Amino acid sequence: MPLPRNPNAFANSPLDRAAHHRRDPAWIDEALKAPTTELMVFHAHKPFVVEREGALEAGWMGAHAAAAIAPPATPLIFLGLDAHGARFAIEIPDPAPLESVGRFEELRGIGPRLTADDVAILGCAKSLFEWHARHGFCANCGAKSVVAEAGWKRVCGACNSEHFPRVDPVVIMTPVCGDRVLLGRQAKWPKGMHSALAGFMEPGETIEEAVARETFEEAGLRVNAVRLHSTQPWPFPSQLMIGVIADVENDDAKVDEHELEAVRWFTRDEARALIAGKHPDCFSPPPFAIAHQLIKSWALAD
Amino acid sequence: MPLPRNPNAFANSPLDRAAHHRRDPAWIDEALKAPTTELMVFHAHKPFVVEREGALEAGWMGAHAAAAIAPPATPLIFLGLDAHGARFAIEIPDPAPLESVGRFEELRGIGPRLTADDVAILGCAKSLFEWHARHGFCANCGAKSVVAEAGWKRVCGACNSEHFPRVDPVVIMTPVCGDRVLLGRQAKWPKGMHSALAGFMEPGETIEEAVARETFEEAGLRVNAVRLHSTQPWPFPSQLMIGVIADVENDDAKVDEHELEAVRWFTRDEARALIAGKHPDCFSPPPFAIAHQLIKSWALAD
Numbered sequence: 225m226p227l228p229r230n231p232n233a234f235a236n237s238p239l240d241r242a243a244h245h246r247r248d249p250a251w252i253d254e255a256l257k258a259p260t261t262e263l264m265v266f267h268a269h270k271p272f273v274v275e276r277e278g279a280l281e282a283g284w285m286g287a288h289a290a291a292a293i294a295p296p297a298t299p300l301i302f303l304g305l306d307a308h309g310a311r312f313a314i315e316i317p318d319p320a321p322l323e324s325v326g327r328f329e330e331l332r333g334i335g336p337r338l339t340a341d342d343v344a345i346l347g348c349a350k351s352l353f354e355w356h357a358r359h360g361f362c363a364n365c366g367a368k369s370v371v372a373e374a375g376w377k378r379v380c381g382a383c384n385s386e387h388f389p390r391v392d393p394v395v396i397m398t399p400v401c402g403d404r405v406l407l408g409r410q411a412k413w414p415k416g417m418h419s420a421l422a423g424f425m426e427p428g429e430t431i432e433e434a435v436a437r438e439t440f441e442e443a444g445l446r447v448n449a450v451r452l453h454s455t456q457p458w459p460f461p462s463q464l465m466i467g468v469i470a471d472v473e474n475d476d477a478k479v480d481e482h483e484l485e486a487v488r489w490f491t492r493d494e495a496r497a498l499i500a501g502k503h504p505d506c507f508s509p510p511p512f513a514i515a516h517q518l519i520k521s522w523a524l525a526d
Numbered sequence: 527m528p529l530p531r532n533p534n535a536f537a538n539s540p541l542d543r544a545a546h547h548r549r550d551p552a553w554i555d556e557a558l559k560a561p562t563t564e565l566m567v568f569h570a571h572k573p574f575v576v577e578r579e580g581a582l583e584a585g586w587m588g589a590h591a592a593a594a595i596a597p598p599a600t601p602l603i604f605l606g607l608d609a610h611g612a613r614f615a616i617e618i619p620d621p622a623p624l625e626s627v628g629r630f631e632e633l634r635g636i637g638p639r640l641t642a643d644d645v646a647i648l649g650c651a652k653s654l655f656e657w658h659a660r661h662g663f664c665a666n667c668g669a670k671s672v673v674a675e676a677g678w679k680r681v682c683g684a685c686n687s688e689h690f691p692r693v694d695p696v697v698i699m700t701p702v703c704g705d706r707v708l709l710g711r712q713a714k715w716p717k718g719m720h721s722a723l724a725g726f727m728e729p730g731e732t733i734e735e736a737v738a739r740e741t742f743e744e745a746g747l748r749v750n751a752v753r754l755h756s757t758q759p760w761p762f763p764s765q766l767m768i769g770v771i772a773d774v775e776n777d778d779a780k781v782d783e784h785e786l787e788a789v790r791w792f793t794r795d796e797a798r799a800l801i802a803g804k805h806p807d808c809f810s811p812p813p814f815a816i817a818h819q820l821i822k823s824w825a826l827a828d
Contacts (some may be wrong), residue, residue, distance in 0.1 A: 235732045241739060348730025355729070359665040366663035366670065388731050393695050393766055425765045427691050428650025430757045437543060452754050455732045460727045464695055464787045
């Protein structure tokens with residue numbers, strides 16, 4: 225009996241990370257020559273995609289084809305193994321050699337058109353490339369750091385510090401009072417869009433403390449109980465979204481105008497309409513976002 | 527009805543973080559002069575403690591007393607508000623002025639002797655000081671960064687990058703098969719100590735994926751179901767421990783000798799003996815550690 229399926233995009237990677245191979249450069253070199261190896265090329269943190277008969281596909285290619293277009297020093301990440309072989313990602317500085325075959329697209333925009341497996345794999349690669357791009361120097365001493373362990377570590381030659389990819393936990397929650405759910409909106413969002421409240425966890429907090437703090441800060445609501453719904457890795461750039469349904473004590477919501485433009489209570493019928501795209505003047509984020517899954521889970525619960 | 531009490535040390539901080547004050551230097555300056563303000567002094571990331579009638583206490587002091595011993599440029603963290611006033615922490619380079627009154631001690635060792643409230647507050651401060659100590663330079667460009675927002679941010683004057691304290695999510699799990707729980711031990715631990723399995727979450731993973739990966743990597747066990755028990759902020763230096771009971775499919779455990787020296791199955795009676803400190807040849811971590819709470823929760827469940 226496998227684990228119950230997580231409903232979120234970017235979850236459920238089909239790859240075995242096989243992390244022990246990361247520390248084995250000889251194995252990595254061999255894998256890069258294997259005919260079963262497949263490789264995803266990124267440019268400016270955007271994955272390579274191709275149109276085939278009107279459908280968009282992740283443009284996986286053999287390692288030989290990729291080697292022909294990649295400079296020798298191209299950053300490389302070992303992503304893991306599937307039933308056929310190894311998977312890698314590289315980032316190339318010049319997109320030109322591939323522009324006649326396909327294009328590089330922001331994962332956030334095209335994710336919903338790709339397979340769930342590719343979304344999970346490409347999201348992981350994107351998080352790592354984003355991290356490398358913003359962490360080229362040692363935070364401990366300021367010297368340049370270098371990539372190690374097939375993309376999963378950076379090492380500082382000056383002070384010997386080791387640096388590992390950041391994963392930033394974020395609590396994202398739908399406050400529920402009686403038979404209504406509160407959603408908020410930021411001024412910069414498209415007109416009518418409402419979503420869950422959210423905020424980065426801080427040192428010294430449990431999940432329930434972070435949920436209580438953010439829910440009070442953003443909407444003036446006091447949290448009584450916290451139910452974990454699911455988690456989602458979110459590669460923009462590297463959050464762990466911790467989705468929670470929060471039962472709150474009061475319904476006199478008070479919006480924090482530094483964070484949000486407005487908050488609004490929705491009945492269960494209204495929340496169902498939001499999810500179905502049938503609300504007269506509001507809409508929710510798409511199924512790609514954990515906020516959608518949180519609202520849906522509460523709206524459709526018996 | 528407040529939130530159910532989290533069983534873990536470092537959880538349940540009594541402070542309101544009042545994060546909006548962090549961005550208000552005038553308010554911070556005023557608070558530092560207030561007679562109700564209390565301040566915790568650290569040296570080398572160790573908090574100041576005093577013995578009073580044989581009991582150890584966190585050595586909170588008034589801001590005036592602290593100002594007398596701290597150089598003007600001393601790093602300062604605004605921790606939040608309690609019912610009486612504001613709480614801050616500072617780190618001083620020279621412990622001498624306070625050594626006649628008390629001493630600086632590692633929080634990990636003395637935590638169990640302090641009140642739960644002080645453990646939560648001091649843990650948060652320690653995480654932040656550890657982060658500042660290892661992040662004095664901008665990871666994006668290598669320039670020196672400076673503290674901002676009353677200790678909660680660092681800013682790079684060269685490239686304008688903003689840096690926020692790390693919180694590293696870690697899954698920590700007790701694999702359960704039928705009526706037995708698996709615990710592991712590292713070679714460097716005291717003889718007989720057995721604890722939960724654990725590992726850092728990586729980009730691109732959900733909680734259940736990280737639990738499944740680490741449980742298989744470390745012990746060769748396949749996870750069927752994951753139940754969240756609780757979370758714990760762990761300030762050595764700044765983990766979010768995500769405590770999970772993992773139902774596993776197989777009991778032919780195979781230890782990963784790079785990570786662990788041994789794994790061992792314990793019956794429920796044996797687990798109860800571990801928690802009570804009455805097992806003939808093994809013991810578990812103390813109640814201070816979430817591993818203890820995980821084992822206890824399973825061992826004492828009906």
